[in-house]
Every structure is written in structure tokens, then in C-alpha cells.
Amino acid sequence: MNMIQTQPHAYKPADYKSAVKPVWCPGCGDHSVLVSFQRAMAELALPPEQVAVVSGIGCSSRLPAYTNCYGFHGVHGRSLALATGLKVARPDITVIVASGDGDGFSIGGNHFLHACRRNVDLTYIVMDNRIYGMTKGQPSPTTEPDWDTAISPGGTGVSPFNPLVIALASGANFIARGFTGDVGSCARLIVEAVRTPGFSFVQLLSPCVTFRDDQQKEWKKVTHEAMVPETDDPGRAARRLMSDDGFNLGILFRGHRAPYQPKPLADLDVARLEAEFAL
Amino acid sequence: MKSLDKPGSAPTFDSVAEFFAQALAIEIEAWERYGELADQMETHNNHVIADIFRKMAHIEGMHRDEIKRRAGDALVGGRPASFSWLAPEGPEAIDLGDVHYKMTPRQALMLARHNEERATRYFEAIAEAATDPEIKAFAQIMAEDERHHVVLVDQWLDKFDPDDPDWAEDLDPPVISE
Amino acid sequence: MSASQAAEGLSIVLTGSGGAGVMTAGQTLLEAATSCGLYGLMTRSTGPQIRGGEAAAMLRLSTKPVQCPDDKFDILLALDFENVQRFAAELPLDSRSVIVADPSAGEMPAFLKASGAQVGYVEMKKLAKTVAGGRISMVALGALAHVVGLPESAIVEAVAASLGRKKPEAVKASEDAVRLGAVNAPALAVPKLRISTARPAGRWSFTGNEATGFGVLKGGVKFVAGYPITPATEILEWLAHTIPQCGGELLQAEDELASINMIIGASFGGKPAMTATAGPGLSLMTEALGLAVASETPVVVVDVMRSGPSTGIATKSEQSDLNIAVYGLHGDAPHVVVAPLSISDCLFTAQWSVHLAESLQTPVVMLSDQSLGQARVVVDRPQDVTFDTKRLTPVDPIEVYERYALTESGVSPMSLPGMAGGQYTADGLTHNARGTPSSQAQDHVAQMDKRRRKIDRFDFGEHWAEIEGDGDLAIVTWGSSTAPVREAVARAREEGISVRIIALRLISPPQPKLFEAALKGVRRALVIEQSHSGQLWRYLRAHYDMAAEIVSIPQPGPLPIRPGEALAYIRKGAQA
Structure with missing residues (x-):
């Protein structure tokens, strides 16, 4: 299939909403991600059946069922692999991956590296709340070292992981950070991520109102629009990502790497392959 | 809308059609948002608040229809200008991060009031900045509508007692679901 | 046997080390022999070194199609004796065998001496040096050709074909070396191969792994993801160059967790998809196999089994992944497990696997193994099969x-x-x-x-099992154990023992009614399999009511089950 012909504003955000009601806590940032996603899809005017949303396990990964797109709610940590297979097999479909900081950076960490490196045309939205919500508040790879939890009394003492730096070093073609307190901006980041060919990584700071009740207010205060415009220079982006405060919002890097999309050479009759064996 | 907090940032419009499209988009967003919040509260078994949000959704829905009626043919071909996904949240939609599953009626209505006030200021600013007399007139009507909504919410607020200081108390721990 | 007798077939092993080219020589010999109308089988065994290690190329050449190694080797050709004792258990020889060796190779290892085999010498090393560009392996092949009655020209042609005729000097050198070997070949009492002057039309040469690749493509697979693992990698490598010609793609995944999830994603997108792995990879895939069951996403996973548990012996065969393939998934997760019944049958069973997965919207695990996957056969062109495969x-x-x-x-x-x-x-x-x-x-x-x-x-149809013969003694077997059992059954018949063979291609779901019918009138059934714990036997006990006396004969890897061993079980089983 080829490019989908679409009319601008042919779709409303509500066209991307399913009848399934979210189980997320009221106040959770993930509700805003869902709204942002719907707005982004409407702006892109993608027919819902041409979009697939793939996820793993965790609060964030409940997202696909709340959309009216095709969805796959798979196993913990493997959403990127599943999405890669789907996109390579069906390049005509827009594939969005929804994940969280535990699903994406801990159990799914290896796939994150290789998805960035492979640069398949995917949009990877990670709802980062620096905690495991569905298993009652254990520390994740992005949790602060002194955050006290039942499984890590007094804190882990381990430095958090910087997913944006890792994405850049691993070859992601688009890197952005948003805060769910600003739905419009999150939607804009998703739109740009989808429009940019290759692997697009969007970290959305998405507060957990149940296990991190400080986050909502705190992040409202500390997040800020990036002071400098996006760059396509990985060296500049690296310095910027290494030195920023983790609350710098916007498109932080957009490169020019060609996406990975193996193309079949031909569509010959399989029977012709018997020449491989015939003596 | 964040830009409202900064003076001189009121949106301007090229046509009446664009203004109506903008106003309509704001009402649709508010209507959808109240609906979503009502759903959230229902999912979390807070039916009192669900009812409040459902009623607010109904009010915003009526307002949406009213704008459509007023706009008539002027709406055809209009597109929202500064308000769309491109801008931050609309002036009349409650922030999704401001709710709580055990929130009280007063808290819910205070949020609603805050948004009606924001919407009032938004349309006032448009009316003030507008050079097209038709847009100015319609923006003044819209601002008046929103002011009326503030009064309605205030009357509603009077029916509820002050909040229990332990309103957020939950006797059970959170649930493990996966 | 006297030297003048013509042989139905011969088993020949070439051993050598340090990059002497044993594998290439074995391949050349197979090519030469099959160009003279013979069928053939070649397997191999190597030391753990990446380069320069000791190696054995094991061939069975025959006037009839062969699918498994014979009981013993008729000829061992040793380019040297370095570490050859490592293969002692894999190289059964007896007093009727012959050993062709280089006198400069030094003391013959004890196990070779003990076999009582007749020994003949050729100065391979020395002779090779007399030819510019001459190779020891070519001198050896010349000598061997003379001993078994293959024309030198067949060897030279095979060498020329492998060199691509682009290097006339190299071809000339090989030709000279082969001739020198033939002229200096020792006189040994070996029956000559019964050859014809030309290769009959319609012969194919493939490994089980290649046949598996072709089978899944014939089944309609359009997407493959995989992670390298011995002994399954050749499936991926074969598909990597063929699937793009058939409108599909192959991705090398970062690990097996990724490969299984990638194929689930591709299949969700509507493309029939497969991966190939071995036991350690299958272990990693089991969680996602459960996802494919629950989400009803068709996928085919080929497990080319090797000796386990853990890393085990990566290069050696065993049928010990039956349990994990059938029971490895958590929860109640019905799915399909099948096994090819021979090297050739990898083609059919792989194609059938895709048909089953697509028809049933469920994962299918195909249990091939190293002895099937990495063995090369020359056989008649397999019959075409078509399924009405449609999701x-x-x-x-x-x-x-x-x-x-x-x-x-x-x-x-x-x-x-x-x-x-x-x-x-x-x-x-x-x-x-x-x-x-x-x-x-x-x-x-x-x-x-x-x-x-x-x-x-x-309805799995007739393909669920291959059932042959009658009598009140039966052998129940599966997968790669089938070929040696079949040979044993044929030999038993010659001895007047009738044996029924029930070879299961469909392991799961069980087929109680069909199995009961197949076992009707059977007094005793021997369950022959290549595992230590009798995994098939336990599985049968769990799922089938069997009136017959059931005897478990588990034989673990890494050594193949040889027809003679199976025959011994049959003889014993036939006694009251």
C-alpha cells in the first residue's frame, strides 16, 4: 500500500478514542498522554485503522486499548521488538510504541538500544514517572537514588539512567522531552516524532499521583521550554543532554539518518528456489 | 491558556469564521474534557463528582450548540487559529492533572469556576484586541456567557459544606494489578 | 567381503586437523559420488576451535536413499591423527573396516589399532609437496577414489566445480594431486561402489536446515527474525538470501526475546512469520509463545535441538526439548508441536507448520535437531505438497x-x-x-x-504420523530417531521379525483415537527416542491409554541412534 491520502482535519481527536475506560488514577499524567495522542493523530489525519499502538506491561502500556487504532498489548519490556517486526513487515502502517520507565528502560533496556541503533520508523513514547506503578511503587531506572521504597529502604543509592543521552548515543534520529501538564505541547511532540522518519524517542514526564504525589506540583514548577532551538548536530545535542536538568522540554535533537527498512528484492515464485537444491 | 497570563497575548482573528471555529473548538474541548473526567470518576466509584462533571459537560455541550447556532453560515470553512493542539490547553478545559479520585464537590466546582473565569478573561481579551466590530461583538457575548457560568457555579458551590480535612484518606492500600 | 564385490553403499570418514580441508574434501567426495549416480549423506563433527581444529567429515554413499548414518564406517581416511581420539565414540570401526593413513602421521591412536581394521598407507603429505599448489586433501581424495572405485575424473570435476573454473592453475594442481593419490593408493580389500556414468535427473542436495528454510517459504512465510545460535543458524542464513527474492524480509534480532516478539508483530500485521533457534533460545522465547497463544497470533518457531540442558553440547544432537516445547509455557496454553521425521521431511514438516499456524492462529513449534539440520543429503526431488493455507x-x-x-x-x-x-x-x-x-x-x-x-x-489428517508394517511388536518413535528405526525395521523384516512403526510427526495436541487405532493388536511397544529421561515415553503415558506393554528405550545424545542398535532392541522386544 502507498501513502494514505488524507484531508486536513478530516478526523477529530475523539475518532481515536475507544469505548474502553482507562483504569489510570484520576490526575495521572497518562490521561494527558492519551489526549495528546488523540490530538496528534487528528492533526496528522491518519485513518485510525492505519495506526497501530504497541505496548508492553505497566500503567503506560494500557494505552493501546483506549485508542480506536489497532493495538498490541504484549509482554513486559518487548514492545519495541514487536513493533519493529510489525513496521518492517507493514511499512504502510504508522506504528506508535507506548511504554514506561520500567518497561522501557529496565526489562526492555536492550531493545531500547537496538531500536535506536536500527532506526526503524517508529515513534516511541515513554511515560516516565520514575516509579513502578502497577506493582506498588518500586524504584525504576530513572528513580532518584534516595527515593525511599519498601523494596529499597533509604533509596537505591544507584544513579538514575539518562534515557535521552542513551538514545542519542545509540542512534535515535529524533529525541524530545515533554511534560504531561501541557497536553498541547505533548501532542505537538508526538506529531513531529511521527513526521520525522526513523526512530523517534519522546520522553513524556508523566506524574504518578499515587506513589509520587510530589511529582505533579514539583514538575509543574521545574519543567521549562528548551532555551535553544532543536539541533541536528549530535555533538551539540550530547553536550546539551548531558548538562541539562532533566526538565528541559521540546525537541532536543533531530537528525538526518535514513530509516531502516529492508526492501524485498523481488516477488518471485517460491518454487523457483528449488534451483538452490537441484543438482 | 498560558498566554493569557501575559499581557497583550490575546489571539487575533482574520475572519469571523475563524473566531467562531476557535470558540467552538474551546467548547468542544471543555465538553470532551468534562466527559472524560466524569468517566474517570465513575471508574473510581466517585459518583458525586462524576455527576458534577457530567452536568458541566452538559452545560458546555449546550454552549457548543449555542455557538453553532449563533455562527450559522459563518462557521463554514473556519478553522481554529491559535487554539488547536498547537497551543497549550484550551482556556475552559480542566487540567487532567488537577483531579483526584476522592476529590470533593467543592474542589471539583472550584476547578470548574477557575476555568470559567479563565474563559471569561480570554474572551474579554479578544474583545478588547479585536478591530473587526463583528468579532468584538461576538467576543463580548462569549465573555458574558462565561461570566454567567461563573455565577451558576458559585450558586452551586453554596449548596456544599466546607471540605472534610481528611477528604483524601483511603483506608486501603493501592492495588497491585499486573 | 572381497574387493571384487560391489557395495550397496559405503560409509567413509575423513579426519584431519589444522585447516587440512577435511570438510571441503568431504563435500567434494559427496559431489563426486553423487555425480556417479549415488545417493549420499554427509554429517560432520568438529573440535571446539574456531579455526585449525580437528574435524571429521562423515559420509554415507549408497545406491539407495539414506537418511541416517550406518552402524559403522567402512573406511577411515586420516590426513593426520591430531586429536582424532576425540571422535573415538563417533567413529565405530571393526575388523572389516579399513584405515588409510599417512605414514608420516606418527603413532596410530589406540582406539584405531584396537578396532582391528586393515591399514593402508599413502604418503599424502610427501606426494602433495611434489605438485606445485598440491594439497594433501586432494592426494587423499585421489587415493580414496581408487580404493572405493570412483573415477578420478569425478573428483577432478567436483573440485573444478567448487573452484568455479576461474582458477585453471588450481584446477590443474588438484588434478595432478588427485592422480598422484590414485596411482599411489594402497591395495585394500574394500568392495567397490556400484556407480553409473551419470547422475540421474531430479536429484537434490540439501541440509535439513536448508530444507526447513525452503519449507517455510513454500508455506508462505514472508517475515523472519532470528538470533544466531548453533545448530539453527543455517536456517536463518539460507533464508537471508532467499526470502528477499520472495517478497519477504529477514531481520537479525538483538536476542531471542526480540526475535519471537518481532515475528509476533509481523504476523499481527498479516505476514506469516517464523524464527529458528535452539534450546537456549527457545527457553527465552517461552513467555512470548504464551503471548502468541493468548493473542492468537500465528507464528512458527523451529527449534533445532541440541544436547542440553543449558549450553550443553551445542554441536551435537538430542531430542530433549520435547518437554519444554510441549509444557514450557505458563498457564494453560494449547499450541502445536510437530517434528520432521527425516532430513528430507524437514521440507514437508516446515511447510505444514506454517499451514497449521496460519489455520489455527496459534504458535507452532517444530522440533528439528542437529542431526537433521546440519546433515546434508542427496536424494530424489521431494514431491510437491500444497495446502490451502489461508488465515x-x-x-x-x-x-x-x-x-x-x-x-x-x-x-x-x-x-x-x-x-x-x-x-x-x-x-x-x-x-x-x-x-x-x-x-x-x-x-x-x-x-x-x-x-x-x-x-x-x-483435522490434522494423515500427516500426524507415519505408520508402517504390522505385527504385534511396535516401535513408537518421533523426529530424527525415525530414520535409524526404519532401517532397523527393514533389517528385522529380512530376519523374519514383523514390526510396526509409528513415527509421530504431530507431538501435540495428542491424537488418542488415531493412536489407539495405530496400536491395535500390538502386544508390546518400544518407545525409542534420543533423550535421557524418556520424554516421549512420559508424554505418551500422560496422554494416551495404551493396552500394550510399553517399554521405554531412551538413549541420550550426543551419539546418534544407529540402525543396528535399534535392531538389537527389536530382536529383544520380539522375544516373548
């Missing part, structure tokens, strides 16, 4: 769509991305007919019933 999809336009609708067959129409109105979220969470997550008892049970039903009610 059930909803009728357009889609009105009200329920992905997991409770149908009578248990198979529900599966919409594909791009189909308007067919949107759903595939889910590993327990769900209702619409696909919406549910923790309701009725949904859980209804969906489990449906997934069980679609597999139980499916």
Missing part, C-alpha cells in the same frame, strides 16, 4: 467486530491493520470476545475453551 479474516465491510468471537471451530476471523472497522487490541491479558481486558471467570473460561477447541477439533 481467516473478516468479511469486508466489517460491521461489528469481535476479534476473539466464540465460534464453533474456535478460530475467529482476524482483522489486519489497515482494515477499516477491524481495529482491536491484541492482548496477553485475559480478555473478552471483543479483546477488552477482563478478569471475569466466564471470559477466562470461554476464551480458554475456545483456544483449546480450535486445536482439538482441527
Whole structure:
């Protein structure tokens, strides 16, 4: 299939909403991600059946069922692999991956590296709340070292992981950070991520109102629009990502790497392959 | 809308059609948002608040229809200008991060009031900045509508007692679901 | 046997080390022999070194098609004796065998001496040096050709073909070396191969792994993802250059967790998909196999079994992944497990696997193994098989769509991305007919019933097993154990013992009625398999009511089950 012909504003955000009601806590940032996603899809005017949303396990990964797109709610940590297979097999479909900081950076960490490196045309939205919500508040790879939890009394003492730096070093073609307190901006980041060919990584700071009740207010205060415009220079982006405060919002890097999309050479009759064996 | 907090940032419009499209988009967003919040509260078994949000959704829905009626043919071909996904949240939609599953009626209505006030200021600013007399007139009507909504919410607020200081108390721990 | 007798077949092993080219020489010998009308089989064994290690190329050349190694080797050709004792257990020889060696190779290892084999010498090393560009292996092949009665020209042609005729000097050098070997060949009492002057038309040469690759493509696979692992990698390598010619893609994944999830994603997108792995990789894939069961996403996973557990012996065969393939998934997860019954049957069973996966919308695990996958055979062109393979999809336009609708067959129409109105979220969470997550008892049970039903009610047809012979003694076997058992059964018949053979191609789901019918009139059944714990025997005991006396004969890897061993079991089993 080829490019989908679409009319601008042919779709409303509500066209991307399913009848399934979210189980997320009221106040959770993930509700805003869902709204942002719907707005982004409407702006892109993608027919819902041409979009697939793939996820793993965790609060964030409940997202696909709340959309009216095709969805796959798979196993913990493997959403990127599943999405890669789907996109390579069906390049005509827009594939969005929804994940969280535990699903994406801990159990799914290896796939994150290789998805960035492979640069398949995917949009990877990670709802980062620096905690495991569905298993009652254990520390994740992005949790602060002194955050006290039942499984890590007094804190882990381990430095958090910087997913944006890792994405850049691993070859992601688009890197952005948003805060769910600003739905419009999150939607804009998703739109740009989808429009940019290759692997697009969007970290959305998405507060957990149940296990991190400080986050909502705190992040409202500390997040800020990036002071400098996006760059396509990985060296500049690296310095910027290494030195920023983790609350710098916007498109932080957009490169020019060609996406990975193996193309079949031909569509010959399989029977012709018997020449491989015939003596 | 964040830009409202900064003076001189009121949106301007090229046509009446664009203004109506903008106003309509704001009402649709508010209507959808109240609906979503009502759903959230229902999912979390807070039916009192669900009812409040459902009623607010109904009010915003009526307002949406009213704008459509007023706009008539002027709406055809209009597109929202500064308000769309491109801008931050609309002036009349409650922030999704401001709710709580055990929130009280007063808290819910205070949020609603805050948004009606924001919407009032938004349309006032448009009316003030507008050079097209038709847009100015319609923006003044819209601002008046929103002011009326503030009064309605205030009357509603009077029916509820002050909040229990332990309103957020939950006797059970959170649930493990996966 | 006297030297003048013509042989039905010969088993020949070439050993050598340090890059002497034993494998290439074995390949050349196979090519030469089959160009003279013979059928053949070649397997190999190597030391652990990446380069320069000791190696053995094991061939069986025959006037009849062969699918497994024979009981012993007729000829051992040793380019040197370095570490050859490592292969002692794999190289059965006896006093009727002959050893061709280089006198400069030093003391013959004890196990070779003890075999009582006749020894003949050729100064391979020395002779090779007399030819510019001459190779020891070519001198050896010349000598060997003379001993077994293959024309030198057949060897030279095979060498020339492998060199691509682009290097006339190299071809000339090989020709000279081969001639020198033939002239200096020792006189040994070996029956000559019964050869013809030309190769009959319609012969194919392939390994089990290559046949598996071809089979899945014939089945319609359009997407492959895999992670390198011995002894399955050749499937991926073969597919890597063939699938792009057939409108498909192959991705090398970062690990097996990724490869299984990638194929699930591709299959969700509507492309029949497969991966190939071995035991350690299958272990990593089991969680996602459960996802494929729950989300009803068809995929084929080929497990080329090797000796386990853990890393085990990566280069040696064993049928010890039956348990994990059948039982490895958590929860109640009905799926399909099949096994090819020979090297050639990898082609059919792989194609059938895709048909079953697509028809049933479930994962199919195909249990091949190292002895099938990495063995090369020259056989008659296999018969073409066609299946009406089609994934059930909803009728357009889609009105009200329920992905997991409770149908009578248990198979529900599966919409594909791009189909308007067919949107759903595939889910590993327990769900209702619409696909919406549910923790309701009725949904859980209804969906489990449906997934069980679609597999139980499916008609697997005659392919579930190959049943031959009659008599009150039966052998129940599966997969790669079938070929040696078949040979043993044929020999037993010559001795007047009738034996029935039931070789299971379909391991799971069990087929109790068909099995009962197959076992009718059987007094005693021997369960022959290549595992230590008798995995097939235990599986049969768990799923089948069997009136016959059941005798478990588990024989673990890494050594192959030889026809003579199976014959000994039959003889014993035939006694009252």
C-alpha cells in the first residue's frame, strides 16, 4: 500500500478514542498522554485503522486499548521488538510504541538500544514517572537514588539512567522531552516524532499521583521550554543532554539518518528456489 | 491558556469564521474534557463528582450548540487559529492533572469556576484586541456567557459544606494489578 | 567381503586437523559420488576451535536413499591423527573396516589399532609437496577414489566445480594431486561402489536446515527474525538470501526475546512469520509463545535441538526439548508441536507448520535437531505438497467486530491493520470476545475453551504420523530417531521379525483415537527416542491409554541412534 491520502482535519481527536475506560488514577499524567495522542493523530489525519499502538506491561502500556487504532498489548519490556517486526513487515502502517520507565528502560533496556541503533520508523513514547506503578511503587531506572521504597529502604543509592543521552548515543534520529501538564505541547511532540522518519524517542514526564504525589506540583514548577532551538548536530545535542536538568522540554535533537527498512528484492515464485537444491 | 497570563497575548482573528471555529473548538474541548473526567470518576466509584462533571459537560455541550447556532453560515470553512493542539490547553478545559479520585464537590466546582473565569478573561481579551466590530461583538457575548457560568457555579458551590480535612484518606492500600 | 564385490553403499570418514580441508574434501567426495549416480549423506563433527581444529567429515554413499548414518564406517581416511581420539565414540570401526593413513602421521591412536581394521598407507603429505599448489586433501581424495572405485575424473570435476573454473592453475594442481593419490593408493580389500556414468535427473542436495528454510517459504512465510545460535543458524542464513527474492524480509534480532516478539508483530500485521533457534533460545522465547497463544497470533518457531540442558553440547544432537516445547509455557496454553521425521521431511514438516499456524492462529513449534539440520543429503526431488493455507479474516465491510468471537471451530476471523472497522487490541491479558481486558471467570473460561477447541477439533489428517508394517511388536518413535528405526525395521523384516512403526510427526495436541487405532493388536511397544529421561515415553503415558506393554528405550545424545542398535532392541522386544 502507498501513502494514505488524507484531508486536513478530516478526523477529530475523539475518532481515536475507544469505548474502553482507562483504569489510570484520576490526575495521572497518562490521561494527558492519551489526549495528546488523540490530538496528534487528528492533526496528522491518519485513518485510525492505519495506526497501530504497541505496548508492553505497566500503567503506560494500557494505552493501546483506549485508542480506536489497532493495538498490541504484549509482554513486559518487548514492545519495541514487536513493533519493529510489525513496521518492517507493514511499512504502510504508522506504528506508535507506548511504554514506561520500567518497561522501557529496565526489562526492555536492550531493545531500547537496538531500536535506536536500527532506526526503524517508529515513534516511541515513554511515560516516565520514575516509579513502578502497577506493582506498588518500586524504584525504576530513572528513580532518584534516595527515593525511599519498601523494596529499597533509604533509596537505591544507584544513579538514575539518562534515557535521552542513551538514545542519542545509540542512534535515535529524533529525541524530545515533554511534560504531561501541557497536553498541547505533548501532542505537538508526538506529531513531529511521527513526521520525522526513523526512530523517534519522546520522553513524556508523566506524574504518578499515587506513589509520587510530589511529582505533579514539583514538575509543574521545574519543567521549562528548551532555551535553544532543536539541533541536528549530535555533538551539540550530547553536550546539551548531558548538562541539562532533566526538565528541559521540546525537541532536543533531530537528525538526518535514513530509516531502516529492508526492501524485498523481488516477488518471485517460491518454487523457483528449488534451483538452490537441484543438482 | 498560558498566554493569557501575559499581557497583550490575546489571539487575533482574520475572519469571523475563524473566531467562531476557535470558540467552538474551546467548547468542544471543555465538553470532551468534562466527559472524560466524569468517566474517570465513575471508574473510581466517585459518583458525586462524576455527576458534577457530567452536568458541566452538559452545560458546555449546550454552549457548543449555542455557538453553532449563533455562527450559522459563518462557521463554514473556519478553522481554529491559535487554539488547536498547537497551543497549550484550551482556556475552559480542566487540567487532567488537577483531579483526584476522592476529590470533593467543592474542589471539583472550584476547578470548574477557575476555568470559567479563565474563559471569561480570554474572551474579554479578544474583545478588547479585536478591530473587526463583528468579532468584538461576538467576543463580548462569549465573555458574558462565561461570566454567567461563573455565577451558576458559585450558586452551586453554596449548596456544599466546607471540605472534610481528611477528604483524601483511603483506608486501603493501592492495588497491585499486573 | 572381497574387493571384487560391489557395495550397496559405503560409509567413509575423513579426519584431519589444522585447516587440512577435511570438510571441503568431504563435500567434494559427496559431489563426486553423487555425480556417479549415488545417493549420499554427509554429517560432520568438529573440535571446539574456531579455526585449525580437528574435524571429521562423515559420509554415507549408497545406491539407495539414506537418511541416517550406518552402524559403522567402512573406511577411515586420516590426513593426520591430531586429536582424532576425540571422535573415538563417533567413529565405530571393526575388523572389516579399513584405515588409510599417512605414514608420516606418527603413532596410530589406540582406539584405531584396537578396532582391528586393515591399514593402508599413502604418503599424502610427501606426494602433495611434489605438485606445485598440491594439497594433501586432494592426494587423499585421489587415493580414496581408487580404493572405493570412483573415477578420478569425478573428483577432478567436483573440485573444478567448487573452484568455479576461474582458477585453471588450481584446477590443474588438484588434478595432478588427485592422480598422484590414485596411482599411489594402497591395495585394500574394500568392495567397490556400484556407480553409473551419470547422475540421474531430479536429484537434490540439501541440509535439513536448508530444507526447513525452503519449507517455510513454500508455506508462505514472508517475515523472519532470528538470533544466531548453533545448530539453527543455517536456517536463518539460507533464508537471508532467499526470502528477499520472495517478497519477504529477514531481520537479525538483538536476542531471542526480540526475535519471537518481532515475528509476533509481523504476523499481527498479516505476514506469516517464523524464527529458528535452539534450546537456549527457545527457553527465552517461552513467555512470548504464551503471548502468541493468548493473542492468537500465528507464528512458527523451529527449534533445532541440541544436547542440553543449558549450553550443553551445542554441536551435537538430542531430542530433549520435547518437554519444554510441549509444557514450557505458563498457564494453560494449547499450541502445536510437530517434528520432521527425516532430513528430507524437514521440507514437508516446515511447510505444514506454517499451514497449521496460519489455520489455527496459534504458535507452532517444530522440533528439528542437529542431526537433521546440519546433515546434508542427496536424494530424489521431494514431491510437491500444497495446502490451502489461508488465515481467516473478516468479511469486508466489517460491521461489528469481535476479534476473539466464540465460534464453533474456535478460530475467529482476524482483522489486519489497515482494515477499516477491524481495529482491536491484541492482548496477553485475559480478555473478552471483543479483546477488552477482563478478569471475569466466564471470559477466562470461554476464551480458554475456545483456544483449546480450535486445536482439538482441527483435522490434522494423515500427516500426524507415519505408520508402517504390522505385527504385534511396535516401535513408537518421533523426529530424527525415525530414520535409524526404519532401517532397523527393514533389517528385522529380512530376519523374519514383523514390526510396526509409528513415527509421530504431530507431538501435540495428542491424537488418542488415531493412536489407539495405530496400536491395535500390538502386544508390546518400544518407545525409542534420543533423550535421557524418556520424554516421549512420559508424554505418551500422560496422554494416551495404551493396552500394550510399553517399554521405554531412551538413549541420550550426543551419539546418534544407529540402525543396528535399534535392531538389537527389536530382536529383544520380539522375544516373548
